Amino acid sequence: MYSKLAFRNVMRSAKDYLVYMFTMAVVTALMYAFSSLFFDKEFTGLFEIAQMMQMMTGMATFFIVLIVAWLINYMVRFMLEKRSSEFGIYMLLGMKKKAIARLYMRENVLLGIFAFLAGVPAGILLQQVLMAVLGNMVHVEYRFHPTLNKYTFLVTLLFYAGCYLLALFRCKRKFKKMNIHDLMDAKRQNEEIKESNEGIKRLLFPVSIAVIVAIWTVFPGLSSVGAACIFLIALVLVIYLFYIGLSAWVMCYIRKKKKGIYRGQNLFLLRQFSSKVRTMQFTMGTLTALFTIALMGSSVAMMFSDYENKVLDTKWPFDVLIYSSDAEDEFQDDLEILNKDVEIADSYIYRIYTNQTNQANVWMYTHLQAFGNMYLDSDGRPNMKKIEKALKTDGTYCTYDTYMGLSDYNYLRKMLGYKEITLTDRQYAIQIKARLSSETDEMPEGLEVTDAGGNEELTCAGIYTEPFSQDGHNGGDYILIVPDSVIQTMKPYYSEMAVDLKGKAPAGLMKKLDDLVPEEEQDFAGHADLSLEGNSCSGSDNMVSYNATNLVRDNVIPEVKYMLASLIVPAFYMGLVFLCAALTVLSVQQLSDSAKYKFRYDVLAKIGLERSEINYLIARQLTAYYLCPALFAMIISGSVMIRVSRIFIMATGVHTSVLQYFGISVLLFFGIYMIYFMATYVGFKRNIEGKK
Structure with a gap:
């Protein structure tokens, strides 16, 4: 009998909680699709x-x-609170009580x-779409073959x-403590609004806004975990x-009988909004936090996706490029x-040279935005002790300038398809990363x-x-190009081999x-790492x-795209x-309260x-609430995100607007938002009009 009653109650209430069931179905689909990555065999062996x-x-x-x-x-x-009177x-x-609890659990x-x-x-189906998107990102062909993976299903x-059982267990404990009076009074307590010290509480509204403005002014200076x-x-x-x-401010606004409350149905809307915010203060705060995380997560994904599309294909222009700390290496094993x-x-073997000075390195450390004032004294002069220590330890630049x-x-x-340049015996040139071009216009003046x-100075x-x-091969960030007559007077620093493949x-x-490099000289991913021997760097x-x-x-780009996908997805x-x-x-919340609002409308x-x-009026009420x-x-x-975007663009050299990433996230956000809003609006209207 209880099973039939439970089924009848579910079918009766499904209309009110259809949005909830839809969301849980979406969550299930997302969980299945993304859990499949734990058992992925398509890409695991490639990287x-x-x-x-x-x-x-x-x-x-986990989160x-x-x-x-x-x-x-x-x-x-x-x-439970909505049906407490029924129970x-x-x-x-x-x-x-035990039978009622069992009924509700069912x-x-x-x-x-x-x-x-x-x-x-x-x-x-979503898992197949996800794998196809991943395959497209890392340049690996993926064929659709939808199947039910038992391990993914079990996870x-x-x-x-686990989520359901935890929630039901907590609800069962609460149910056991309730009596008839508590059940009959639960719904009334949820609707009860207590007004006290509204004049003081309303000050929290402007204060909270002022605090938000104040804490954002110190945001760029957050340099420690604490x-x-x-x-x-x-x-x-x-x-x-x-x-x-906010709730107290609206309540005080109504009490003072400002002119705005008598325009149209403003009084009705303000009372509705104030009472709802009052009863859902903690929930509204939690929802704001969730929306904030959702927008920030989407914006971060947009950032790395944009970087992947605009920068990666040009970051490594050579088909093969091999570094050797041995300035006389002929790369026989590699060939x-x-x-x-x-x-x-x-294929072309060449040397990078040095004149054993570090004036270019000093200029980079003291003029790039990435370093700020880190390597400057209080009077604005270079702090040579810090710079010399950095050149020996951090690996950003080689110990000496690179030529x-x-x-x-x-x-x-010519190998890359660029136009050749010409220099006289009294000239030199600078080859530098495009992202630094706007910061290095005055670099020649410091060299x-x-x-x-x-x-004679060139x-x-x-x-x-x-x-x-x-990024450590043809210099770190920069390399100085000088006539061959000048380069012959310099010391070979390290060797490189560039290869063009068919x-x-x-x-x-x-x-x-x-694998030609000893295992102890490889990094965590098994790649031969650029060791810090003074003549290697990373930019x-x-x-x-x-x-x-x-x-x-052709190996690096898919691997880095897969690494970025590990953040984007x-x-x-x-x-x-x-x-x-x-x-x-x-x-x-709105659909369940529609019975109460039906009387008012x-x-x-x-x-x-x-x-x-x-x-x-319904549309205005829901819009304000949403x-x-x-x-x-x-x-x-x-x-x-606008501040983070500015830092990201400066650090990566992506040419885009600082508003783009957040703007796209907002559009995506409100696209999904409108689906839920329209579903709520239609259901709310139907309940108000008494339609089945």
């Missing part, structure tokens, strides 16, 4: 860093499980099962069931205090491997490059910014080249940095789930409001 995707997805899943558990727990408690009547009719389990069964097929079921933690704690407190102040595995169109002969430089430019005899003939593999390089070519890239002894373009995953969870709470109809006016946490979250996340 040495494949475990990074599993690790980052696992971290994202998502917490949020989903919170959502389920919130909905279970919310439905109180059951007890008055003689039904035991109802929620049925809701969960329906959502799970609907989500798994969608998850299988999804474990996460999903400062960042204090900043986040202050921000969270301000979010919750904001809603206490032997290359001749076995690929067809070489052209290249004009003939070598022109040969490499003294002399001729072969060291007597003048700078130009600064060139074409992609030139300057066709694409095979997948494991770079690994074979790396000043700090947002996305990749430097290795052996670079094979979990960020979207978290943002989407957090957004859906928050929107579900907003929608279900019926009164408005009886005093003369037309149906079109009532529909417009936009309040969304706009507040946009202000917070936008303040952060």
Whole structure:
């Protein structure tokens, strides 16, 4: 009998909680699709860093499980409060509390099962889309073959069931402590509004806004973990205090009977909005935090996706580039491997030179925005002690300045399809990364490059910014180009070999080249690392940095894209789930309260409001309720992401607007937002009009 009653109750209430069931089905689909990455065999064997995707997805899943558990727990408690009178009547009719609790548990389990069964097929299709997108990102062909993976299914079921069981267990404990009076009074307590000290509380509204402005002024200066933690704690407190102040401010505005409350139906809307915010202060604060995380996660994903699309294909222009700290190396072993595995169109061995000065390095340390005032004294002069220590330890630049002969430089430019340059015996040139071009216009003024005899100073003939593999191979960030007569007077610093291939390089070519290097000289990914021997460096890239002894373009680009995908995919995953969870709470709250609002809107109809006016009033009520946490979250996340975007663009050299990443995230955000809003609006109207 209880099973039939539970099923009947589920079917009866499914209309009110359809948005919740839809969200749980979406969450199931997302969990299944992204959990499949733990058991991925398509890409795992292709990359040495494949475990990074599993690790980052696992971290994202951990936080998502917490949020989903919170959502389920919130909905279970919310439905219990809404049906508390019904359960109180059951007890008055003689039904035991244990039987009522079991009935309620069955109802929620049925809701969960329906959502799970609907989500798994969608998850299988979504998993195929996800794998196809990943394949396209890393230049690996992927063919659709939708199948139910038992391990992915079990992991999804474990996460999903764990969230449900935890929420139901907590609800069962609360249910056991309730009596008939508590059940009959629960709904009334939830609707009760206590007004006290409103005049004082309303001050929290402007104060919270002022505090937000104040803490953002110190945001760029957060240089320690402790400062960042204090900043986040202050921000969270301000979010919750904001809603206490907002509700009190609206209440005081109504009490003072300002003219604005008598325009149209403003009084009705303000009372509705104030009472709702008052009863949901903590929930509104939590939703704002979820929206903020969703927008920031999406913006971060947009940043790295844009970097991947605009920079990676030009970051390593040579098909193969091999470094050797031995200035006399002829690369015989490397050539032997290359001749076995690929067809070489052209190869060129050359040397990077030094005159054992570090004036260019000093200029870079003291003028680039990336270093700020780190290497300057209080009077603005270079702090040579710090610079010399950095040159020996941090590996950004070689110990001495790096030079290249004009003939070598022109040969490499020809290999890359660039136009050759010309220099007189009294000129030199600078080859530098494009992202630094706006900061290095005055670099020639800080350099003294002399001729072969060291007597006459050379003048700078130009600064060139074409992609030139300057992450430790052809210098770090820069290299000075001098006539061959000058380069012959300098000391060979290290050796390089550039190779142009016919066709694409095979997948494991770079690994074979790396195996020539002793294991102790390899990095965590198994690549031959540029050791810090004074004549090796990595450049000043700090947002996305990749430097290795052996670079094979067709191997490196897919691997780095896979590494970036390890950040992009979990960020979207978290943002989407957090957004859906928050929107579900907003929608279900309004739909469940529609019975209470039906009486109020019926009164408005009886005093003369037309149906079109009532529909417009409903839209305004829902818009205010929906936009309040969304706009507040946009202000917070936008303040952060616009600043972060500026730093990201400066550090990576991506040519885009600082507003682009956050702007795209907002468009995506409101696209999903409108789906939930329209579903709520249609359901709310239907309930108000009494339609079945």
